[in-house]
Amino acid sequence: xxxxxxxxxxLYVYDLSKGLARRLSPIMLGKxxxxxxxTSIVVHKDEFFFGSGGISSCPxxxxxxxxxxxxxxxxxxxxxxEIFLEYLSSLGESLFRGEAYNLFxxxxxxxxxxxxxxxxxxxxxxxxxxxxxxxxxxxxxxxxRPLLDSIQIQPPxxxxxxxxxxxx
Amino acid sequence: xxxxREEAGDSQLVSGREPPSRVIRVSVKTPQDCQxxxxxENSSVRHFKKQISKRLxxxxxxxxxxxxxxxxxxxxxxxxxxxxxxxxxxxVVRTRLKALASSATLPNASDHCxxxxxPSASEAAGMLARLGRLARTSPELADLFGQLAQLLMTAPESxxxxxxxxxxxxxxxxxxxxxxxxxxxxxxxxxxxLALRTLETLQKPARHQELLEASKQRLEALKAVPxxxxxxxxxxxxxxxxxxxxxxxxxxxxxYISGSDSCRGEANVPSYPDTTTTSAPARPxxxxxxxxxFTQGRGMTSNQASxxxxxxxxxxxxxxxxxSQDSQQPVEKASLTNQLRPLPSLLCQxxxxxxxxxxxxxxxxxxxxxxxxxxxxxxxxxxxxxxxIQIEQGLQILSREVPGLRPFLQDSARPRGARRVPxxxxxxxxxxxxxxxxxxxxxxxxxxLASACSQSTQSPLFSSFLTESRYQQELEQxxxxxxxxxxxxxxxLIATNGDIHAAIERLLGEPQA
Numbered sequence: 315x316x317x318x319x320x321x322x323x324x325l326y327v328y329d330l331s332k333g334l335a336r337r338l339s340p341i342m343l344g345k346x347x348x349x350x351x352x353t354s355i356v357v358h359k360d361e362f363f364f365g366s367g368g369i370s371s372c373p374x375x376x377x378x379x380x381x382x383x384x385x386x387x388x389x390x391x392x393x394x395x396e397i398f399l400e401y402l403s404s405l406g407e408s409l410f411r412g413e414a415y416n417l418f419x420x421x422x423x424x425x426x427x428x429x430x431x432x433x434x435x436x437x438x439x440x441x442x443x444x445x446x447x448x449x450x451x452x453x454x455x456x457x458x459r460p461l462l463d464s465i466q467i468q469p470p471x472x473x474x475x476x477x478x479x480x481x482x
Numbered sequence: 483x484x485x486x487r488e489e490a491g492d493s494q495l496v497s498g499r500e501p502p503s504r505v506i507r508v509s510v511k512t513p514q515d516c517q518x519x520x521x522x523e524n525s526s527v528r529h530f531k532k533q534i535s536k537r538l539x540x541x542x543x544x545x546x547x548x549x550x551x552x553x554x555x556x557x558x559x560x561x562x563x564x565x566x567x568x569x570x571x572x573x574v575v576r577t578r579l580k581a582l583a584s585s586a587t588l589p590n591a592s593d594h595c596x597x598x599x600x601p602s603a604s605e606a607a608g609m610l611a612r613l614g615r616l617a618r619t620s621p622e623l624a625d626l627f628g629q630l631a632q633l634l635m636t637a638p639e640s641x642x643x644x645x646x647x648x649x650x651x652x653x654x655x656x657x658x659x660x661x662x663x664x665x666x667x668x669x670x671x672x673x674x675x676l677a678l679r680t681l682e683t684l685q686k687p688a689r690h691q692e693l694l695e696a697s698k699q700r701l702e703a704l705k706a707v708p709x710x711x712x713x714x715x716x717x718x719x720x721x722x723x724x725x726x727x728x729x730x731x732x733x734x735x736x737x738y739i740s741g742s743d744s745c746r747g748e749a750n751v752p753s754y755p756d757t758t759t760t761s762a763p764a765r766p767x768x769x770x771x772x773x774x775x776f777t778q779g780r781g782m783t784s785n786q787a788s789x790x791x792x793x794x795x796x797x798x799x800x801x802x803x804x805x806s807q808d809s810q811q812p813v814e815k816a817s818l819t820n821q822l823r824p825l826p827s828l829l830c831q832x833x834x835x836x837x838x839x840x841x842x843x844x845x846x847x848x849x850x851x852x853x854x855x856x857x858x859x860x861x862x863x864x865x866x867x868x869x870x871i872q873i874e875q876g877l878q879i880l881s882r883e884v885p886g887l888r889p890f891l892q893d894s895a896r897p898r899g900a901r902r903v904p905x906x907x908x909x910x911x912x913x914x915x916x917x918x919x920x921x922x923x924x925x926x927x928x929x930x931l932a933s934a935c936s937q938s939t940q941s942p943l944f945s946s947f948l949t950e951s952r953y954q955q956e957l958e959q960x961x962x963x964x965x966x967x968x969x970x971x972x973x974x975l976i977a978t979n980g981d982i983h984a985a986i987e988r989l990l991g992e993p994q995a
Contacts, residue, residue, distance in 0.1 A: 404513035435550030
């Protein structure tokens with residue numbers, strides 16, 4: 315039997331602060347943060363990300379954020395597009411509904427991590443997933459937590475990945 | 483430990499029976515939850531799947547196990563794949579269409595096995611597969627479906643919903659074929675039949691009503707969904723409405739054949755109200771559909787539907803509104819036949835254009851001229867498209883610059899005199915007609931302003947703008963003569979109706995003006 319087709323899996327990393335975090339974080343937080351990271355998984359020539367509107371997809375680099383600040387190669391997967399989309403639909407109903415979004419606990423990076431593990435068995439770099447705890451460990455972060463908790467990020471430009479019958 | 487495994491493996495080879503091997507704990511992670519299974523290290527994936535299917539009450543055929551990105555085949559051994567104690571394996575439960583799935587290019591409707599309530603998902607996917615086969619027989623249809631498929635790729639739920647009911651009914655005789663699940667070898671005669679039947683269903687107005695009703699209900703169900711008002715939903719519903727509108731266009735066109743036939747029997751009927759009389763019988767059909775569409779919550783989506791519905795209607799109106807006083811009938815007939823004849827290819831082109839310009843879709847849906855446009859012919863003519871876009875932008879600038887106009891451009895307008903006979907008729911048929919006529923009214927108004935020397939005080943800014951451009955030459959002359967005050971010059975010109983000499987005298991007599 316021929317070897318199954320391998321699809322590359324990439325992680326697109328965007329700095330939502332566009333460089334401001336790197337410059338201002340020492341002053342504001344007391345520690346150096348390289349950026350406020352938003353990530354998405356790119357596989358099967360599509361970009362998938364999680365926001366306050368649920369799981370969305372778009373052509374790679376197709377959100378309002380533009381091209382990514384860096385691209386991380388996560389690995390390869392045998393999972394076909396069909397299986398993957400079914401998986402995403404299923405995720406979008408259970409674990410990653412829009413209302414489940416929380417900037418600190420359950421954000422786009424949580425989603426990217428989950429999907430990366432599903433696709434390749436590997437996690438995304440820890441500097442991304444550690445960001446919330448980094449911020450919350452500073453007095454500034456703690457003070458602003460109520461405000462930050464209510465922030466919801468949804469980069470425009472994608473389409474929802476969802477179930478056909480519209481059931482929640 | 484490795485040796486124990488080796489021995490176990492060896493003894494298995496030798497004796498053929500399953501030797502005692504380590505029992506490992508493997509976690510199976512689904513999108514919904516995570517469960518643990520205890521089983522022997524050297525058991526096969528098939529065995530593993532059997533255990534899973536027992537616990538989850540699913541068919542083993544539908545289980546897809548993934549470990550470190552690799553799909554586990556039935557004949558693999560767990561330990562060979564590197565699955566040891568404490569490993570986590572991912573599980574996806576598929577819908578039961580593995581055979582057909584490969585032939586369908588659209589994403590399948592996913593369904594958790596415990597929630598499987600109706601077979602509609604599998605039927606829909608089967609439908610898609612059959613559409614694919616259909617497309618291969620008839621190239622024109624293929625184009626159309628391809629465009630549809632691409633346009634709706636972004637909203638897979640709409641695909642399934644939209645195609646579900648009507649096509650199931652239309653291709654009802656194919657149902658036995660679904661059950662077999664075998665990708666059939668080509669059966670040309672049957673496929674040709676299918677193609678014909680689909681074309682018929684696409685052209686029968688009665689079928690259309692059903693189709694639209696069904697789709698409308700589906701849309702309503704979609705809107706009522708409790709899972710959140712997704713910001714992305716308007717996109718998919720826009721596209722759905724576009725589909726509805728193109729189909730409604732077909733209805734409207736069909737109905738107008740009968741409308742214009744009766745029209746021809748009468749004597750010359752160029753006047754505005756008479757044509758609306760003859761078109762009135764057809765309008766209730768269109769109106770019914772559009773009224774149905776209006777019951778939906780979103781403004782944009784309902785506009786899209788009415789766009790499609792009205793595009794049949796205003797073709798006649800726009801024919802009448804031109805200042806020419808000739809008989810409009812030949813024009814109407816011509817436009818009708820033009821609309822009807824090359825339907826599938828036109829639809830293809832239209833869809834293609836809209837697909838390439840999603841902003842255009844958005845613009846069309848929000849523009850005040852949306853009711854006024856014969857959608858199809860505009861979309862397929864690139865120059866017309868350009869002109870339309872310019873008009874849109876112009877109207878937007880207009881409404882920004884002259885706030886007084888905005889109510890006319892967007893909301894319903896109040897009737898204004900004898901010319902508004904059709905507007906009263908529109909009033910009878912629902913207040914949504916008013917934007918059409920108000921836009922119409924405002925365009926006529928502008929036309930009047932432009933052609934006649936404006937004494938209207940309704941919008942002084944308007945008249946001033948127009949007269950300024952009219953008096954451009956005179957203004958230049960006055961400037962050359964040394965009258966630097968442009969506004970004074972303009973006022974003088976307006977007062978003297980463009981008479982430059984009188985204007986000069988006026989200006990000299992009132993140096994402060």
